[in-house]
Structure formats: structure tokens, C-alpha cells
Amino acid sequence: MVDHQELAVALRRAARELTGKRSIRDLDRTLAEIVAAAVATVDGADAGGISMTEDGEVTSRNPTSGSITKLDRLQGDLHEGPCVTAIEDPPENGTVVVRDFAGADADRWPRFTPHVVDAGFRSIVSCELNTGGRMRAALNLYAAGPDAFDRDALLTATLFASQAAMLLYGSEQAQYLQRAVDSRDLIGQAKGILVERFGTDGDAAFQMLVRSSQDTNMKLVDVARWLVEEAVARGAGRSTD
Numbered sequence: 001m002v003d004h005q006e007l008a009v010a011l012r013r014a015a016r017e018l019t020g021k022r023s024i025r026d027l028d029r030t031l032a033e034i035v036a037a038a039v040a041t042v043d044g045a046d047a048g049g050i051s052m053t054e055d056g057e058v059t060s061r062n063p064t065s066g067s068i069t070k071l072d073r074l075q076g077d078l079h080e081g082p083c084v085t086a087i088e089d090p091p092e093n094g095t096v097v098v099r100d101f102a103g104a105d106a107d108r109w110p111r112f113t114p115h116v117v118d119a120g121f122r123s124i125v126s127c128e129l130n131t132g133g134r135m136r137a138a139l140n141l142y143a144a145g146p147d148a149f150d151r152d153a154l155l156t157a158t159l160f161a162s163q164a165a166m167l168l169y170g171s172e173q174a175q176y177l178q179r180a181v182d183s184r185d186l187i188g189q190a191k192g193i194l195v196e197r198f199g200t201d202g203d204a205a206f207q208m209l210v211r212s213s214q215d216t217n218m219k220l221v222d223v224a225r226w227l228v229e230e231a232v233a234r235g236a237g238r239s240t241d
Helices: 004-020 024-041 066-078 082-088 113-118 151-198 202-216 220-239
Strands: 047-054 057-061 095-098 123-130 136-143
Touching: 024 047, 024 136, 024 151, 047 066, 047 082, 057 066, 057 082, 066 082, 066 113, 066 136, 082 095, 082 123, 082 136, 095 151, 123 151, 136 151, 151 202, 151 220, 202 220
Parallel strands: none
Antiparallel strands: 047 057, 047 136, 095 123, 123 136
16 A cells, blocks of 8 residues: 555655756756656555657666666667557556566567566556657556556556656756747847848848748758858958968
8 A cells, every 4th residue: 555645755855856956957867766756655666767759769768777778778679568558559547557477468568578577577567758749758667576566556656657747848848948049049149140241130131041041941040050150160260360
């Protein structure tokens, strides 16, 4: 039976870690703490990690041991396993439960099963982390014994997965906003270069960038980046003359 007080404390601690951070660079550390707290709190869990996929490649993040890194990566290489199913074809509740790899579940992922049994694990729960963006992920908890996760354990795992999903969603939004800010700054620098070089105003400089983007079939921000880099290189060349 799960200790609800311990669960509440663990989740509050993870939330404090999140809100106490001011930089996206702390994401991995906070996710690792959530994984560690999930393993410590979910009855039956002996190890855990987070699998992420982007552009079809599955990577292992924040594992509690090297064996979990190998198993999570193997699922990606084989393109089969509970974490792949949780990410790509999750059930309605988002949670894939493996009761016994050496028993009734042995044939669900036939190429992956021998490896996970050899590594000493008989059951897994993989919870989809749905962020609504390009990044797709799953929280994976491994157990040495068969049928290790009861209803309370599955509920607890789902709560930790929700916490991790919110972190990933926040990181995606922060990355998007940072890219937007960087793009705006680049375009602003490029406009300034054109204003100085051609004696035009800001609106006309922006239209020059847009026209160049259309004529070269390059993104506007890439045109701006090229112009800024070209100006920097030209300035560096003058300083060495």
C-alpha cells in the first residue's frame, strides 16, 4: 500500500525544485530527481528512467542505473518494447503495464523480452508523457519481481509521470520562446546593418530581408543570420588589415 503522505512530500519536493529553478539548464537534474523519487516511492519499483523520442530516435534520459540506459536504448534500436508502445501507441489511460516478461507477457515484444529478463527484470510500467509538442516521452519503472505493480503503485506512477510531463512541456515552451527571442534579435541586428549600409529606414530594411528570403527560398531568420555573420566576418577582416 502506497504511503500517501510520502507521495505528497515527494511531489511537493519536485514541484519546489521546478519553481525554484530559473534556467532550463536545470531540467535534467529536476527530471532525474523525479525519476529517483518515483523509484523510491512507487511500491515494487527497483529502477527507472525516461525515454524520449524526437524524429524517430529513442534516447534514454535520467536512468537510475547503467542497465536501464542499455534497456531503454535497446527498445529504441529494436523499435519495440513497453516504452516504445507507451510513446507511439499508448492505451487510453497512457500506461503500459507488463506483469511478467518470463510469463504471460513474454510474447508481446519477442526480441526485447530475453534482454530484459537477462538483465534481472520481470515487470515494467511505462507511462506516456504527453506534452502536446514534438517531444514524446515515457516514464519507465522496472521491477525485479513479476506482477510487481498493484493498483496503488500504478496510480502513484501516473502522478509522477504527470509531474515529469509538465516539466517537459515547460521546457519545450521555454525553448520555443528562446528561439523566438533569438530570431527577433537576429532580425533586429540584420535590419540595423541594412539601415547603416544602404541609408534606409527600418521598415524598408525589413522588406529587403523578406524579399531576400523569398528570392533565395531561405527562412527569414537564416537570411538575417547570414547577414550578421557576414558583417562580423567583414569587420574582423578590417581589424587585421
